[in-house]
Amino acid sequence: MAIPFHTDQALREALLENVGVSRLSADDLTYLQAAVREPDVSLRALNAADLSDGERAMLATLMLLDARPSHAAQARMSQNIGAFLRGLFEETDDIRAVLREADFGQNPFYGGPAVFDVTADGFSLEQRSGIAIRRDDDGALDVSEAQGWNPEALEATLHAIDNAMRHGDDPLTTRLRGITDQAIGTILSDAHAALSSILEAKQARVEAGRVILDEPGRLDVARPPGEMNPADIDALGLALQQMSDLESPAEPHDAPYDVRDVLARLGDHPELVEQNASTLSAALAALGPEGKLDRVVFEQVGAPGTVVAALMMLRAIEEGLDQPELRDHFLAAGSAPALVNRLVEHYALHLVEASLGRQLDELRDEDPYGLSFGADDELAPRAISAIQAHPADGPVASYVFETRWGQHEVSAEGLKRPNDERPIPFASLSPQSLRNLANILAAASPSEDGGLGYLRARDEIERGGTTMGSLLDDVRTTLTDKLTAAVDARAKLAEALAPLAKIEVRD
Amino acid sequence: MSVEAFVVALRSALAPRRGLVRDHFSIAFAVVDGAGFTVDTRKSEVIERRYRAGCDLSILCNTATLEAIGTGAFDASNPGTLFRWGGDAKVFARLRELLNGGQSMVALRAAR
Numbered sequence: 001m002a003i004p005f006h007t008d009q010a011l012r013e014a015l016l017e018n019v020g021v022s023r024l025s026a027d028d029l030t031y032l033q034a035a036v037r038e039p040d041v042s043l044r045a046l047n048a049a050d051l052s053d054g055e056r057a058m059l060a061t062l063m064l065l066d067a068r069p070s071h072a073a074q075a076r077m078s079q080n081i082g083a084f085l086r087g088l089f090e091e092t093d094d095i096r097a098v099l100r101e102a103d104f105g106q107n108p109f110y111g112g113p114a115v116f117d118v119t120a121d122g123f124s125l126e127q128r129s130g131i132a133i134r135r136d137d138d139g140a141l142d143v144s145e146a147q148g149w150n151p152e153a154l155e156a157t158l159h160a161i162d163n164a165m166r167h168g169d170d171p172l173t174t175r176l177r178g179i180t181d182q183a184i185g186t187i188l189s190d191a192h193a194a195l196s197s198i199l200e201a202k203q204a205r206v207e208a209g210r211v212i213l214d215e216p217g218r219l220d221v222a223r224p225p226g227e228m229n230p231a232d233i234d235a236l237g238l239a240l241q242q243m244s245d246l247e248s249p250a251e252p253h254d255a256p257y258d259v260r261d262v263l264a265r266l267g268d269h270p271e272l273v274e275q276n277a278s279t280l281s282a283a284l285a286a287l288g289p290e291g292k293l294d295r296v297v298f299e300q301v302g303a304p305g306t307v308v309a310a311l312m313m314l315r316a317i318e319e320g321l322d323q324p325e326l327r328d329h330f331l332a333a334g335s336a337p338a339l340v341n342r343l344v345e346h347y348a349l350h351l352v353e354a355s356l357g358r359q360l361d362e363l364r365d366e367d368p369y370g371l372s373f374g375a376d377d378e379l380a381p382r383a384i385s386a387i388q389a390h391p392a393d394g395p396v397a398s399y400v401f402e403t404r405w406g407q408h409e410v411s412a413e414g415l416k417r418p419n420d421e422r423p424i425p426f427a428s429l430s431p432q433s434l435r436n437l438a439n440i441l442a443a444a445s446p447s448e449d450g451g452l453g454y455l456r457a458r459d460e461i462e463r464g465g466t467t468m469g470s471l472l473d474d475v476r477t478t479l480t481d482k483l484t485a486a487v488d489a490r491a492k493l494a495e496a497l498a499p500l501a502k503i504e505v506r507d
Numbered sequence: 508m509s510v511e512a513f514v515v516a517l518r519s520a521l522a523p524r525r526g527l528v529r530d531h532f533s534i535a536f537a538v539v540d541g542a543g544f545t546v547d548t549r550k551s552e553v554i555e556r557r558y559r560a561g562c563d564l565s566i567l568c569n570t571a572t573l574e575a576i577g578t579g580a581f582d583a584s585n586p587g588t589l590f591r592w593g594g595d596a597k598v599f600a601r602l603r604e605l606l607n608g609g610q611s612m613v614a615l616r617a618a619r
Contacts, residue, residue, distance in 0.1 A: 226583070230593030233565035237537030237558035 107153040108145075115164035120187060123164075125157060133191050141187070143194040154199040161192045510541035513573045518554045520606055521546065525553055528605060532598045533562035539589065541570045548605075564594040 113125040122134025136142045146154065165188050390398045390409070398411035406418030414423035525548050533547040535558050543558030569589040575581040583590060 226591040227596075228567075228591050228593050230562075230565040233537055233567045233591060233593050234535070234560035236539075236567060237535055237543055237565065238560055240537055240539060241543050241558040 106148060107150050107156075108148075109153060109156065113153070113157045113160045115160050115188070118164065118187065122187060123191070125160065133187075135187070141190050141194055143191070143198065146195055146198055149198075151199055151202050154195055154202070158192060158195055158199065161188055161195070164188055165192070510538050510544070510570055510573060513577050514544050514554055514556070516577060517546065521548070521553045525551075528601075530601055532564070532595075532601050533559070534564045534566060534598060534602065535559050535562040536573075537565065537567045538573065539567065539569050541573075546602075562594065564592060564596075564598040567591040 108129060108131055109126050110128055111126070113131070115123050115125065116127075117124040117132075122132055124130075124132040131145070133146070134142055146157070149157070165185070388400050390400050398409050400407060400409045402408075408418065409416040409423070411423060414425040416423040528548045531548045533545060533549070535543070535545045537543050537558050542556060545555045545557060545559040545562060546553060547555065547559075547562070567589065568591070572581070572588050572590050575585070575588065581590075582588060
């Protein structure tokens with residue numbers, strides 16, 4: 001991450017310029033400066049336990065600055081999210097659009113309506129627009145215009161009439177109404193009743209529309225594409241989350257989702273498996289090196305019902321489906337679950353093979369018992385400070401030698417290292433260790449070490465019922481047996497994999 | 508645009524308006540090739556960087572789709588698009604309402 005924030009001022013200016021953050025505490029600055037200068041700042045750093053939420057937010061923002069978009073681009077980003085959501089629904093989730101605007105009408109009032117100019121034949125509601133309710137030539141109240149009003153306008157009008165009628169109850173108005181025309185009260189009551197009727201009818205339609213909209217399938221309302229069972233998404237989302245958590249192998253994890261459940265859910269969405277497995281499996285790359293993947297999965301061999309294994313299957317699916325002929329082959333074999341099952345089988349075999357391959361590599365390359373002496377000095381007898389038969393008198397039961405790690409003792413039972421309570425059987429030693437051990441013992445020959453005569457050693461060993469030759473034979477036998485067993489196992493697995501040999505699993 | 512960029516943009520847009528929300532909602536994003544996250548307007552930290560099950564709305568997508576949304580190039584028919592959702596569709600509308608009418612994220616401070 002290359003952000004040239006080398007001074008407080010530069011950092012302040014960058015924050016202000018890019019994210020509008022103008023106030024930072026001294027502690028914030030100290031931390032953030034250290035963070036942005038650290039080349040290994042990553043998302044993992046964001047999740048460090050010693051960071052507050054605020055610090056995480058700030059660091060995330062700073063990370064964005066690495067490829068910081070322009071202000072205009074950021075503005076578009078925000079607006080585009082809103083546009084995306086509008087586009088998803090095309091406004092059809094709005095009940096007014098679904099049931100037509102005319103069903104609900106308009107609000108004709110510029111301000112709130114008020115009742116004035118009341119006569120026996122009608123009253124005005126707004127002077128500016130000239131809205132009024134009056135009786136027609138036949139004496140009937142004309143509320144046809146109100147049919148086009150929306151519920152909010154009708155409610156406001158009814159409220160205004162209510163107010164006028166309440167005012168009509170005061171003594172002065174009552175007296176005037178009694179003197180002038182009783183019909184003034186009547187027109188208001190009639191208008192209230194008529195408008196209430198219109199409002200009730202509109203509210204009934206609104207409610208009916210709500211009921212329809214609340215019942216999926218009752219109305220052909222455009223819904224965002226790609227709807228699926230949220231439980232399925234939860235299963236996949238938690239699986240991905242677990243995979244992310246497993247990036248820290250030392251941390252314990254739960255595996256509440258059975259692989260069969262996840263696979264079954266995927267089986268319900270064959271198109272998801274077929275079309276999007278590549279994107280799903282792309283997440284697997286986040287697990288890191290192949291060794292870690294295998295290690296993680298290998299730990300799960302005894303509990304195959306883990307979500308990690310399921311995700312491994314997804315990768316296998318992707319690898320299979322990327323090859324059209326294999327896709328056809330598997331799809332011809334049955335439904336999507338059948339495809340998944342075949343790939344599960346295949347991938348499990350692959351994992352075992354990979355594990356054996358690693359064991360072979362370890363046999364060849366690693367020395368878990370610390371008997372290597374480096375590339376230059378490997379097997380060099382001079383690395384051994386001393387080698388002596390034990391006991392010094394009488395039949396030899398073992399040989400004791402010193403290395404830089406301390407005193408070792410080799411006997412017919414095996415090798416006992418400085419901190420071992422019991423000898424390690426030769427069968428458990430790595431080939432490299434066995435080779436080293438053989439060379440160490442060979443150092444007891446007269447040509448390499450005059451301190452112990454080879455002939456004496458041989459005699460002692462023979463007398464003790466153990467020969468150096470047998471020790472060396474043990475070395476060779478153990479090594480050969482291990483290698484042979486591993487190679488045989490691999491050959492058998494390769495044979496088992498033959499029906500699926502067309503699949504090339506990437507290493 | 509990375510998932511992080513999308514999250515920061517969304518958080519910056521939502522956090523200052525959280526107080527305006529009457530009907531709170533939660534949305535969980537499962538990003539198959541990135542980190543999942545959850546939007547929850549009930550929480551003071553509107554966005555949690557973990558996928559959470561049981562939200563009002565669940566979305567399964569990939570980074571390319573988030574980028575397309577952020578850049579205004581979303582096209583459901585694009586082969587690279589992965590956008591699946593489940594749950595309460597009305598939450599889309601609530602999110603839209605919350606995002607509408609506000610100032611752009613440029614003017615918003617990073618949520619702290």
